[in-house]
Amino acid sequence: MSKLTTTDLTRRFMGLVAVNKVSFSMDEGEILGIIGPNGAGKTTFINLVSGIIMPTEGKIEYKGRDITYMPAHERARIGIARTYQLIHPLENLSLLENVMVGSIFARGKSLKAARKQAEKLCAELGLENLDRDPSRLTILEVKRMEIAKALSNEPEVLFLDEVMAGLNADETKDLIATVQKIAKERKLAVGVVEHVMGVIRELTHRVIVLEAGELIAEGPYEEVSKNTRVIEAYLGGAA
C-alpha cells in the first residue's frame, strides 16, 4: 500500500525552481534512494514532504489524506519523521532527553513514559551512557542519536538526509545494518539521501534521481545507474 505520494510537487525560490513537478510514491516497508548531484533539490524535497517549507504547486498525500499544507508538527504526529543534513542536537538536554522529545510531543506521552521509550530506542540503536551531553558524542553516536530521535515520533515514513556523511567505511556498514533492521522491524517506508553510491546500492530497493529539481529517472539502482541521462547529470555536475 502506498504511504506517501506527491503529485507535480513544485517549489520555487524567487527565480529558481528547486523542485519541479515531482510525482512519486513510497510504499510500506520500502527503502527508497533519493539521489542527484549537489543542489538537485533533494533536501528541498524532504523539507516539502516533512512540512518545513510549503510547496508553490502540487499535492502531497499521506495514506490517502491530503497533507499538502499541513503544519510540520502535525505531520510529525501522523507519522512522518526525518533527520537533518546539518545536525543540531538540543544543547542543555542529555542524550536521553534528546531522544525523549518526539515521544513527548509527537506522541503525547508523559515524561515518564517518554523516558522509558527513549531508553528502549537508545538500547536498540546501541547508544550507551545516556546522561552524556550531546557535545561529547562521537560522529557515529550523533548519527545514531538523530535516528533514535526521529524514531521517537513512532513514524511510518522516515527520511534520512545524508546520515552516512562523514562516517568511515566500517561505521557506514554498521549504520546500513541498523537502518535495514529498524526499517524491517517497523515496516517503515524510508527515504534515503546519500552521495555514496555504494550505500545506495546496498541499502535501497528503488531509487529516484533528481536533477535541477526534476525527477529524471526511477527504478532499481542497477537499472538507473546505467541510464544515460543519469550518467550525464552526474558528469555534468562534476564538470
Next chain:
Amino acid sequence: MNRSTSRIITMAAIAIMMVLPAFAGDYPLQVARNVMMYMALAITWDMLLRSGQISFGLAGLVGLGSYATILAVVRGGMPDWLSILFAGLFSGLVAFGIGFFILRLRHTYFSIVTLALGEIFRIIIHNLHDFTGGPEGIVIQQGVMFGGKSGPLYWLTLAGLGVALAASYWFEKSKFHFALTAIRNNEVSAKTSGVNIFRWLLATFVITSAIQGMIGGIFVQSYGFASPDSVFSADFTLLPMAMALLGGIHSTVGPILGGILLGLVSEWLKLQIPYGHLVVYGLMIIVVILFMPSGLLGIARKAGSRKSTDENQRRAV
C-alpha cells in the same frame, strides 16, 4: 554547580525569607519586599527567555497590572486581595490577545515590539485622564492593604514571589522544559519532533505576563498609589534582566542568586545615586553579557567541571 547545590541555595533563600519578619524591623522588611518583587520579575522574565524570546516588556506588564488593581479598587470597589488576582487575570488576558500577533515575531523584532507595547500601555493610561487620573496618578483613598503594616505586606509579597517560584519550578520539571529548550535550540527541529511552537510560546507568555501583572498589583497595594512614571518605570525592566543575567539564565536558581545580590546592591545604590542607579544596571547588563554570558552559575559550573576533570586525570594516572 550541580543540582543539589542549586537546591541548597534555593532552600536557604526561602528559609531566610521565611524567618526574616521575626527579627527584622520595618525598613529592612521594606527592602526585602522590593528585592522579592524584582526577583519574582527576574524569574518570570527568565521563564520566557528559556524559549529564546527576549522580552523588554516587563515594565509594561507591571504597569498594566498596577493600573488593573488600582482602578478595580478605586473605580470598581473591588476587595483588595481580589484586585491582585484581577491584575493577574487581566494581564494574562491582554497577553493572550497580543500574543497571537507578536509571538510570530522573533529576536530583535519581538524585543522591540514588547518594549513598544509597554510604552503604548503607558501612553493610553497617561491620556485617559478622567478614568486613570492621568500623569498625576491615582491614590487608593481608603488606604492600602493591611493598613500598610510591614509584616503582612511582607507576607503578601513573599506569596507573590512564591507563585513565580512555583511556576518556574513547574516549568523546569514538566513538558515546558522540553518544549522551551527545543524551541530555543532550533525551531525547525522542534517542529519535526511534533512541538507546536506557537502554542507553547503563547502559554508561556500568558503565564509569565499574568504573574508580572500580579506583581504590579501587589506593588500598588503596598504603596497605595500608581502613576505612569512610577509603575511603568524602566527599573522594572532593567533590574530584573540584570538580576537574571548576573545570576545565570535558563534556571530558577540563577535569578534567585542574582536577585539577592543585585537586589541589596540596588537598594543601596538608590540611596547613594537616586538618579544614576539605572546607569549602573545598564552597565552591569553590558558587562555580564560581554564577559560572563552564563552568569555566576556558569562560572560556578565551570569551576565544578574543572575540578571533576582534574579528578578524572588523577584517577587515570
